[in-house]
Amino acid sequence: MRFSRTFIPTLRETPAEAEAISHILMLRGGYVRQLASGLYIYLPLGWKVLNRINKIIKEEMDAIGAQEISMPVLHPAELWQETGRWFEIKEEMFRLKDRGNRDMCLGMTHEEIITWLASKEFRSYRDLPQVWYQLQTKMRDEARPKSGVLRTREFLMKDSYSFDRDDAGLEENYKKHTEAYHRLLQRCGLKFYQVESDPGMMGGRGAHEFMATSPAGEDRIVLCAQCGYAANTEFEKGIECPKCNTTLRVERAIEIGNIFKLGTKYSVPLKAFYLDESGKEKPIVMGSYGLGPARIAAAAIEQSHDKDGIIWARSIAPFDVEIIPLNIEDRDVLNLADTLYKDLKAAGIEVLIDDRDERPGIKFKDADLIGIPWQVIVGGRSLKEGFVEIKSRKTKQIERLHISDIKTGIFRILVEKDIFNH
């Protein structure tokens, strides 16, 4: 895309309302804008990042046989009354009435809805197992939204649900999800831990959280350097590792995903039953698996930035490469930059060209702020000597490439040196 025609409103100064690093950089980099407390607008760059994360999530979910569907955000109250959560959950649920004065609510999660579907559709053990997922907006009237997109009142969630005939089936789907989460979070370039957690109001028989370490995190986890043991501090108050007696270290972390073995907590009240081989009616055994794409993006920034801005992993960066012609009034510079732009694009690389009529300093500053992993700098000075430069956002190292060798040179660097390349 052309910078001059793309809406990327970078900010020179830090807005007063932002304190968390990811919040500051998302605002300054022109990724998001705040509408109200806990409500965010994703601008072109932010939306691109979110979609790249979503794409990775979908690929890994599809790979374990999950099928994408989409459920409503607006729910009838009855289902929530049947499971009791209509009464257990207090101000955190947005409630409203429709024109017929029927009680409705905005979905905080979708167990009730998907279990209703399951109760209508599944008859026989032959219908199972199934795993369904969606990327859908969740609404929660948070007591205290905070830290930019880390804790909001409306947010996107990947939520999947598994339906099995017995515990063995649930264990298998649970394990598949665990493995998919590890793969996808690695692909996003995150440092994270899987820890045991409290099933809480979700109920059921076991749960895990996926935690990305960051000082901006709301949770604390304990880690064992010796054996890799990790747990939520809710459970482990002691400072010794229960597995190998090494001293544990406590770190703050962002909860980016959680998974629950629901068992029959929802299938029983919502009458989601199936008939087994002997014709006996049994409740479906369920699991539910959440993941927050916006939290993945924010955690990635928290874990990878410097004083100049964001340092994206290439897998989730808004673009792979940013071409920076330093002076667009210099014909040679602009022409070469433009040719490169078209060539890289044609080769399937996501590329942004800073074709604005701005001074070099502004372009450098904005490029570092936005954090695209590779910068291709086309300047009059080195061009006269026959070179362009390719610079790593992460290491700041510059490699000079002769113009006769630019294209292949860039491809070589993208493949060989990109530590995030998968």
Add this chain to the structure above:
RNA sequence: CGGGGCGUAGCGCAGCCUGGUAGCGCGCCUGCUUUGGGAGCAGGAUGCCGGAGGUUCAAAUCCUCUCGCCCCGACCA
């Protein structure tokens, strides 16, 4: 929901204590000069001082109420 802080130009802030013509920096617009790390000069535009009520000859400033945003805590299916 408890505690604290802040609302003044697009952004960052000063002015408030001690009432008296609304300011600074950046950005924005015009022109010229500049072009390898947020340019220089000259000219210009921009304010319901969050809102309502009150005190006063006079309120950004004092008083009351209210709304919004941030931070700490509680909460977080």
